[in-house]
Amino acid sequence: MFELWSQAHLIWRTLEIKNLVDILIVALVIYELLRLVRGTRAVQMAVGLGLVAALYQLSTWFGLTTVQWVLRNAVVYLGFAVIVLFQHEIRTALTHLGNNIRIPFTNKKRQANPFGQEWYDEVVLAATTLSSEKTGALMVFERDVGLKQYIESGIRLDAKVNYDLLVTIFNTHTPLHDGAVIISDNRVAAACCFLPLTQNPLISRELGTRHRSAIGITEDSDAFAIIVSEETGVISFAIQGRLKRNQDGPGLRRLIQKAMEPWQSEAESAEMEEEERERERDIDEIVTLGRDLSRSSRTEKIREGTSA
Known part of the structure; x- marks a missing residue:
């Protein structure tokens, strides 16, 4: 036990700050890669590549010359195969990397000139109306990552x-009802747009298809999307490849x-949520009062009919 402690102490004394930084960077890269591929087909592909690497190591240990020669020559083309097989994951990783690195002038538009809130109500009212009519809809909202290629696929x-x-x-x-509407810079940029699944x-x-397209565009960019189901009328909200269903x-x-x-700020958000809850409570009280009045009116009518 003492010898193990001595070795650990020796390693710690000889460890430099740059080594700690090096280890930390590698750990973060591995963590981000695992987080990105979690829940995707890349996991199965990575397992397959791992099996190939294990087979090569076994061929080396047991002297399987032919297998070793085939795998050694296949490694030359493995880099190209990885790029082709993981092109979607690579594109997504680079997009997320660009989103996390905030360059001041790239998102100046949203910070210096925040969008007014009037169009929020317009969008919500449209979504709830379409939901009540069970009319399918897909609206995509551009943020920092541009959606020009998708805007050009539709009708400006x-x-x-x-x-x-x-x-x-x-x-x-x-x-124009087929496809997606893309909203950019507080304007309806285009309709009938095609999105990646x-x-x-x-x-x-x-x-x-609408939900899969919404998830696809939010995986490839930092945009978010609102979906109205044509079959059920359920409103869903998609962001960062995740779907939040049954929204009111x-x-x-x-x-x-x-x-x-x-x-x-969180304080402002909490204050707004509290105000929203108060409005909802007021509405519930009004509805309850209306029901009580209606029940009282029916009771009086029954009594009048009985006495007559």
Whole structure:
């Protein structure tokens, strides 16, 4: 035990700060890679590559010359194969890396000139209306990462965000209802846009093309999306490749504001949530009062009929 402690103490004394930094960087890189590939098909591919590496090591130990020669020559093309097989994961990793490194002038637009909140209500009202009518919809909201290539795939509009426009676009009798609406710089940039589908094999099979497209675009960029199911009318909110389902109007508005205004302090957010809860309580009280009055009115009518 003393010898083990002495060796550990010796290693610690000879360890320099640059070595600690080196170890920390490698650990962070491995952690980020594992976090990115978790829940994707890259896990199975990585297992396959690991089996190939293990087979090569076994061929070396047991002197399997032919197997060793084949695997050694295959390694030359392995780098290209990894790029092809993991192109989606590599693109996603680089996008997330760019999102985490904040360069002041790249997101100056959102910090110096925050979006007004008027269009939040327009979007929420449109989503809840489409939900009540069970009309399918997909709205994507650009943030720091540009969506120009997807905007160009649709029909340019460059119109102000408002309830009437959004409901009209997704009306099944209009030619623009297929595809996604992309909102950029507080404007409806384009409609009928094509989006990438998610490659995540863990996504539920009950989710349709709209939901898969929403998850796909939020995996490839920092955008967020609002989806209205055509079959059930359920409103969903997608961000960072994750789906938050069964949203109502107030909850959807909070999610939009949180996504568009990340600079907002926690105190302000808590205050707004408390105000929202108070409004909801007031509405519940009004509804309860209305029910009580209606029940009292029915009781009086029954008594009058009985006495008559």
